[in-house]
Amino acid sequence: MSSVYALLFILATLVLVLGLARKIVQYAKTPAPLKIPTTPAPVTRSGVVMRLFREVVLFESLFKSTKWTWVFSWMFHMGLFLVLARHVRYFIDPVWLPIELIQPFGKYAAFAMIAGLAGLLIRRIFVDRIRYISSPSDYLWLLLLIVIGMSGATMTFVIHTDVVAVKQFFTGFWTLSGGNLPMDPILLVHLTLVAVLMLLLPFSKLLHIPGVFFSPTRNQVDNPREKRHLVEWARKLED
Amino acid sequence: MAGAEFKTPELSEFIEVPKLVEGTMEHITCFVAKPDHQEALGFPGEKVENWKEVAIDKMGDLLSRHRSFQVFMDACVKCGACTDKCHYFLGTQDPKNMPVGRQDLLRKVYRRYFTFAGKYFPKLVGAADLTEEIIDDWYSYFHQCSQCRRCSVFCPYGIDTAEISMAAREILDTIGVGQKYCNEIIGKVHKIGNNLGLPGPAIENTLEGLEEDVYEETEVAVKYPLDVKGADILLVTPSADFFAEPHVDGLIGYGKVFHEAGVSWTLSTTASEAGNFGMFIGSYENMRRVSLRIRQAALELGVKRIVFGECGHAWRIAYSFLNTLAGPFDFLDPDYPVPQHICEYTLNEIEKGTLELDKSENDEMSITFHDSCNVARASRMGDKPGGQFEIPRKVIKAVVNNYHDMEWDTIHERTYCCGGGGGILTDDLMEVRVKGAKPRMSAFKNVMEEKGVTHLAAICAICKSQFTKVFPYYGMDMFQIVSVHQLVSNAIVMNRKTPPEEAPGYGEDDDEE
Numbered sequence: 138m139s140s141v142y143a144l145l146f147i148l149a150t151l152v153l154v155l156g157l158a159r160k161i162v163q164y165a166k167t168p169a170p171l172k173i174p175t176t177p178a179p180v181t182r183s184g185v186v187m188r189l190f191r192e193v194v195l196f197e198s199l200f201k202s203t204k205w206t207w208v209f210s211w212m213f214h215m216g217l218f219l220v221l222a223r224h225v226r227y228f229i230d231p232v233w234l235p236i237e238l239i240q241p242f243g244k245y246a247a248f249a250m251i252a253g254l255a256g257l258l259i260r261r262i263f264v265d266r267i268r269y270i271s272s273p274s275d276y277l278w279l280l281l282l283i284v285i286g287m288s289g290a291t292m293t294f295v296i297h298t299d300v301v302a303v304k305q306f307f308t309g310f311w312t313l314s315g316g317n318l319p320m321d322p323i324l325l326v327h328l329t330l331v332a333v334l335m336l337l338l339p340f341s342k343l344l345h346i347p348g349v350f351f352s353p354t355r356n357q358v359d360n361p362r363e364k365r366h367l368v369e370w371a372r373k374l375e376d
Numbered sequence: 377m378a379g380a381e382f383k384t385p386e387l388s389e390f391i392e393v394p395k396l397v398e399g400t401m402e403h404i405t406c407f408v409a410k411p412d413h414q415e416a417l418g419f420p421g422e423k424v425e426n427w428k429e430v431a432i433d434k435m436g437d438l439l440s441r442h443r444s445f446q447v448f449m450d451a452c453v454k455c456g457a458c459t460d461k462c463h464y465f466l467g468t469q470d471p472k473n474m475p476v477g478r479q480d481l482l483r484k485v486y487r488r489y490f491t492f493a494g495k496y497f498p499k500l501v502g503a504a505d506l507t508e509e510i511i512d513d514w515y516s517y518f519h520q521c522s523q524c525r526r527c528s529v530f531c532p533y534g535i536d537t538a539e540i541s542m543a544a545r546e547i548l549d550t551i552g553v554g555q556k557y558c559n560e561i562i563g564k565v566h567k568i569g570n571n572l573g574l575p576g577p578a579i580e581n582t583l584e585g586l587e588e589d590v591y592e593e594t595e596v597a598v599k600y601p602l603d604v605k606g607a608d609i610l611l612v613t614p615s616a617d618f619f620a621e622p623h624v625d626g627l628i629g630y631g632k633v634f635h636e637a638g639v640s641w642t643l644s645t646t647a648s649e650a651g652n653f654g655m656f657i658g659s660y661e662n663m664r665r666v667s668l669r670i671r672q673a674a675l676e677l678g679v680k681r682i683v684f685g686e687c688g689h690a691w692r693i694a695y696s697f698l699n700t701l702a703g704p705f706d707f708l709d710p711d712y713p714v715p716q717h718i719c720e721y722t723l724n725e726i727e728k729g730t731l732e733l734d735k736s737e738n739d740e741m742s743i744t745f746h747d748s749c750n751v752a753r754a755s756r757m758g759d760k761p762g763g764q765f766e767i768p769r770k771v772i773k774a775v776v777n778n779y780h781d782m783e784w785d786t787i788h789e790r791t792y793c794c795g796g797g798g799g800i801l802t803d804d805l806m807e808v809r810v811k812g813a814k815p816r817m818s819a820f821k822n823v824m825e826e827k828g829v830t831h832l833a834a835i836c837a838i839c840k841s842q843f844t845k846v847f848p849y850y851g852m853d854m855f856q857i858v859s860v861h862q863l864v865s866n867a868i869v870m871n872r873k874t875p876p877e878e879a880p881g882y883g884e885d886d887d888e889e
């Protein structure tokens with residue numbers, strides 16, 4: 138059974154990495170023929186880096202838009218970030234200092250993550266505008282993440298699993314030395330759903346993760362009068 | 377369709393987010409372009425037999441040539457941040473007028489034909505086959521978008537529905553189902569040089585008339601020159617400035633500013649249009665062709681600078697795209713940005729002290745300023761971000777005593793569209809225009825009631841025409857819309873007197889009229 142999970146995670150990692158790489162290459166290679174930053178926009182490259190930083194870390198545009206969505210989604214994303222950072226300890230030995238330091242926050246961040254997701258789900262069900270634009274997959278993503286979060290939090294706070302064995306499994310996985318996964322049902326649900334998430338991410342709306350960095354309305358410098366912007370297919374029209 | 381009955385929305389004190397009512401605007405359909413309108417732009421004259429394949433191929437082509445389109449199709453998470461941001465949704469309650477609702481009309485087809493999930497699990501991800509009904513929806517709802525970009529301000533990924541509606545319109549054009557209003561106009565520019573199809577002699581005539589009017593009013597011979605070789609400045613302005621009210625009062629103002637600044641300037645028959653509807657239909661090729669007329673005029677006339685008159689989408693193309701489409705402009709004076717906005721020019725003259733201004737000339741008015749979408753969210757003035765908000769306001773405040781802004785969440789980057797931009801300014805879309813104007817009308821009405829504002833100033837030909845038409849629907853007077861340079865024109869004191877022989881009609885026998 139452990140080897141089934143080992144194979145599953147090898148496959149999921151490959152699909153995630155290659156699938157994302159394929160989309161990133163596609164985004165990078167597709168030309169942006171015109172300057173279309175949403176203005177007011179930064180007039181320097183470093184200004185754009187700051188704009189993207191605010192967008193990715195603080196969700197600036199969403200904050201301008203609706204406070205409730207911002208609260209829930211920021212709780213979810215920042216919670217997830219801390220939880221993921223804490224999970225690094227299951228893959229490396231010895232554990233890096235920063236990962237040691239966030240351990241207590243990373244544990245409780247699970248609650249922020251689950252609460253944020255629950256808020257987003259409630260909104261999706263009860264606000265008529267959001268309900269109208271939702272497909273089954275939109276609900277399923279939220280449910281998937283909620284179950285991942287709840288199963289993880291259950292193992293952290295209620296029914297502990299043998300984390301030492303889990304760590305052996307994944308670090309062994311790293312060095313191809315094997316190791317046995319504890320056959321706890323909660324752990325297996327948790328890991329299965331994480332693998333599903335990794336497998337589906339490159340084919341889903343979760344492409345907003347690379348997408349935000351490639352969005353021309355956010356990543357372009359506002360300098361069209363100073364610098365001529367011309368892509369290859371447009372240059373050909375000039376011949 | 378044109379002439380259909382509809383109810384003008386009631387204005388409320390706050391701009392409320394309405395309940396959804398499906399299908400309130402699905403009856404909307406604007407006139408389809410005739411074969412000769414289509415063919416003049418390089419599109420098929422009528423709907424092609426194999427429209428489905430052609431449409432999907434075109435979508436693939438656009439996805440591969442426009443990063444914005446590709447990323448925007450993928451990145452939406454349906455968070456709903458945009459759902460209450462579109463003036464057409466707020467005015468119509470139709471969910472397909474929510475930005476994401478509009479985008480999804482295209483996205484569901486993208487998912488079906490271009491994504492793994494949509495190919496194999498269409499129901500799960502809301503993907504759909506391209507059908508006749510979807511084409512009809514595209515034609516209806518992508519002509520209920522003014523490409524104002526308000527949604528893109530609030531989207532966490534910067535998804536801009538304008539880009540998507542441009543792509544949709546280009547796909548529609550490619551299968552032979554173009555919009556008459558835009559395509560006929562673009563044809564006129566290609567053929568004659570401006571949106572209105574005014575030939576050179578008509579423009580000349582109009583400008584002579586303006587010279588006479590201004591002379592009568594000021595006894596100063598202000599020139600409105602046309603095709604003057606060797607002039608310093610080429611002024612490119614929307615053709616509506618040549619005759620429509622209040623646009624023409626703005627043109628009078630530009631001339632007075634140039635006169636007092638003592639520069640030589642000229643208009644051009646070749647480039648007698650600042651507007652460029654090529655953008656509205658998403659056609660890079662047509663937009664480029666229209667823009668090249670300006671380059672050609674600048675070269676032929678040997679000018680040193682290019683200045684654009686008051687026009688919103690024209691300023692987006694001028695500021696953001698002109699260098700790309702028709703550059704490089706290395707033959708112009710490198711000391712000035714190419715191009716400049718007339719407000720940048722005028723403010724610079726005001727700050728230099730060239731102009732004497734008497735604000736009291738505008739005292740019978742109390743002004744507020746309408747930030748036009750394309751100026752606010754798709755361009756800049758001056759050298760700092762946000763100059764597009766400050767500079768026109770500084771110009772206005774230099775020429776009026778009474779000025780009040782509308783509510784903060786209805787101006788600057790959050791400005792509401794007039795309701796007529798992006799190729800919607802046609803009588804067959806009057807219902808869309810009136811309902812889409814609702815949020816702007818509410819904000820204007822509030823500032824009228826709370827601050828005693830009487831007039832709305834704008835720097836966009838489309839906004840001016842739109843407000844002239846929709847004000848009466850909301851119980852306002854069509855003359856409440858003014859050009860910014862109309863206010864400048866009122867206040868400017870004409871100190872550079874001219875010799876009598878420069879007066880219009882001097883030496884002619886029949887100058888009595």
